Amino acid sequence: MLRLKDTIERCRGRKLARLLALLACLFYLAIPSPAAIKFDRTYNIKGQAHLTVANINGAITVTAWNRRAIAVSAINEPSAAIAEQVSGDEISLTVKKAMPPGKVSFQIFVPADTDLRLNNYLGRIEVRGVRGDVSIKSYDSEVHLIDAAIPSVDVNVTTGSIFFDGDLTGDGPYTLQTLNGDVDVSLPATTSFQLSTRALSEKINLGGFLNSLSSENKAPKSISGTHLKGGPRLSLIAFTGRILLHKK
Amino acid sequence: MMPATVERSEPVSDLDLVRAAAAGDAAAFEQLYHLHNRRVYSLCLRMLSSGTQAEDMTQEVFLQVFRKIGSFRGDSAFTTWLHRLTVNQVLMHFRKRGVKLEHTSEEGDFTNVVETPLQSTRRISMVDRLDLDKAIGELPPGYRTVFILHDVEGYEHEEISGLLKVSVGTSKSQLHKARMRLRDLLKSKH
Amino acid sequence: MNCQECEEIISDYVDGALEPGAQTKIEHHLANCEACRAVRDDLLQIVHFSKQLPLHIPTSDLWSRIQTEIEAEQPKTWWARSKARLQNLYGRDFKFSIPQFAAIAAACIIVAAIGVVVWQKNNSQVPQFANAAPADNQLQTKLANDPSFQEFEQTIKQLKESVEQRKDTWGPELRLSFERNMTSIDQSLNDCRQLLSRNPNDETCKELLKNAYSEKVRVLQGFANF
Known part of the structure; x- marks a missing residue:
């Protein structure tokens, strides 16, 4: 009988020890790590969303999803604080300038028709599946626009390549400019556009569009012309990189 | 005798710039650097897989160009001469450090074709192209060198065989293994 | 099979x-x-x-590193070559008395003076890595006369001053990125100027030069705003 009581006591003691260990773990996890702070927000969207993100140092990845909400998950160093401004469906997230500026990586999910305005100093920018207008200004970024069936786009980077794989679905304009990097565009064979390209150091490679473009100007470093019915203006400018077009 | 200088009123070819640089025109040499540094650096970076080493190598290549520019006779394109010089510099670097190019530690252990999922309609999109660039850096040095020389730089197996002092058969087999390894690496990223 | x-x-x-x-x-x-x-x-x-892999870009200071190496190498090789030639001629090293040294120095000055005259007539035989080629100087004057570029230059000068004051507070990563951007732009500006100096009627190039100037202002403004 005594042994049974002992056993019960021991079991209770073990349970208590486990519970305490679990609580300690939860407590530890609840304290934010000094190396990284997590910024998590979900904004419900009624109409068409306009999202502005102004980062300084770090990646911005935006992916379209089927929900009518914008979900933002950012990991930031303690020295970088994110300021948010919400006015209806207009959302603006700005990394506050600090000395020295901390690193922030944004992972964002948006309804496909969201208009995007992304600004950065340094860090890769990737946009997937978006159908709204896109404006990207950065200094030192590789920019990837993937599955981008968008009505207009304006990308301007100083250093870094720009990759566009998608379709031109609106009136444009579609402008992609980099001073140091390639401009690499993949479009369906059926897309109509008015092309204007300027390259400084490298030749322009029209790929599969070479023969289907009725050219107005075909100098090796400045090609302009009409593809099929013409329409939206597609301007590609690369200073020290290449301009490459691919027919899908 | 009139010295060879860059004619400023019309577009200048590499050969004009080379002649002017060889005759002492520093601006012409600088222009050659600006025109070709990215290609030289990219080749070095791909072969060496290290940004710092690639910059050091690019520096060495252009110093060699400066020293040897008078010996360029214009029999081939300047870019060909420059690429050859770059490749030789990198290979010399490998030799000095005892990097074995003729063997790799993991010969022939890529996926068997029969087990490969069917992907005949898959198209490598531009994202894969960037992945391809990264995947090349993950190849063992032997595969990587042959792959870069043949598929990226357009060398023939006979030339590679001469440069690397291996047989044509070895060059071919290294290339095939490199391609199959790349295929595996690219697949694992998707 | x-x-x-x-x-x-x-x-x-x-x-x-x-x-x-x-x-x-x-x-x-x-x-x-x-x-x-x-x-x-x-x-x-x-x-x-x-065959279409993206090109990579070396960091900003590579050209200046190469330039320094070349400059360091030139007098050495010139001196070494001249000395070797003289030694071959006379088969011994040289020791000069003060009057001998003065005579040599005077001879050198005369030779140098003649050299300068000949050089001015013919062009340089030894690379001089100055910042701007003569053609660039002409273009600089032209740009200075062009009100819009003069404005650019002025704005750039002001912004640069403000950027210089802030630079130290950015941290190494952003500082490096800034330098990389400046190199990209200066290289583009340089390329445009060189092309324009050869073909002043190249409209594409004029347009690109303007773009590059605007880009320089954009980057400097961005970094001056810290």
């Missing part, structure tokens, strides 16, 4: 390097084997895209 045999020669097939007999055999196998077709298509794509 089985899959193993096909795989052994598929790279040669992709490169178009097979004998007609082997080519017919592999094509027959490929027509009936989807797995091998997938390999062929993937290899074709790898080979195709390997």
Whole structure:
């Protein structure tokens, strides 16, 4: 009988020890790590969303999803604080300038028709599946626009390549400019556009569009012309990189 | 005798710039650097897989160009001469450090074709192209060198065989293994 | 032909390097084997895209490093060559008395003076890595006369001052990025100027030069706002 009581006591003691260990773990996890702070927000969207993100140092990845909400998950160093401004469906997230500026990586999910305005100093920018207008200004970024069936786009980077794989679905304009990097565009064979390209150091490679473009100007470093019915203006400018077009 | 200088009123070819640089025109040499540094650096970076080493190598290549520019006779394109010089510099670097190019530690252990999922309609999109660039850096040095020389730089197996002092058969087999390894690496990223 | 045999020669097939007999055999196998077709298509794509890999950019200071090396090397090689030639002629090293040294110095000055006259007539025989080529100087004057570029230059000067004051507080990563951007822009500006100096009527180039100036202002403004 005594042994049974002992056993019960021991079991209770073990349970208590486990519970305490679990609580300690939860407590530890609840304290934010000094190396990284997590910024998590979900904004419900009624109409068409306009999202502005102004980062300084770090990646911005935006992916379209089927929900009518914008979900933002950012990991930031303690020295970088994110300021948010919400006015209806207009959302603006700005990394506050600090000395020295901390690193922030944004992972964002948006309804496909969201208009995007992304600004950065340094860090890769990737946009997937978006159908709204896109404006990207950065200094030192590789920019990837993937599955981008968008009505207009304006990308301007100083250093870094720009990759566009998608379709031109609106009136444009579609402008992609980099001073140091390639401009690499993949479009369906059926897309109509008015092309204007300027390259400084490298030749322009029209790929599969070479023969289907009725050219107005075909100098090796400045090609302009009409593809099929013409329409939206597609301007590609690369200073020290290449301009490459691919027919899908 | 009139010295060879860059004619400023019309577009200048590499050969004009080379002649002017060889005759002492520093601006012409600088222009050659600006025109070709990215290609030289990219080749070095791909072969060496290290940004710092690639910059050091690019520096060495252009110093060699400066020293040897008078010996360029214009029999081939300047870019060909420059690429050859770059490749030789990198290979010399490998030799000095005892990097074995003729063997790799993991010969022939890529996926068997029969087990490969069917992907005949898959198209490598531009994202894969960037992945391809990264995947090349993950190849063992032997595969990587042959792959870069043949598929990226357009060398023939006979030339590679001469440069690397291996047989044509070895060059071919290294290339095939490199391609199959790349295929595996690219697949694992998707 | 089985899959193993096909795989052994598929790279040669992709490169178009097979004998007609082997080519017919592999094509027959490929027509009936989807797995091998997938390999062929993937290899074709790898080979195709390997020709179009993006170019990488070295960091900002590489050219100045090369320039420094060349400048350091030039007098050394010139001196070494001259000295070797003289030693070959006389087979011994040289020791000069003060009057001898003065005479040599005077001779050098006279030779240098003649040299300058000849140089001015003919052009330089020794690379001088100055910041701007003579043609650039002419262009600079032209740009200075052009109100819009003068404005750019002025704005750039002001912004640069403000950026210089803030630079130390950015941290190494952003500082490096700023330098990289400046190098990109200065290289583009330089390329544009050189092309324009050769063909002043190149409208594309004029347009790009303006873009590069605007870009410089944009970057400096961005970094001055810290």
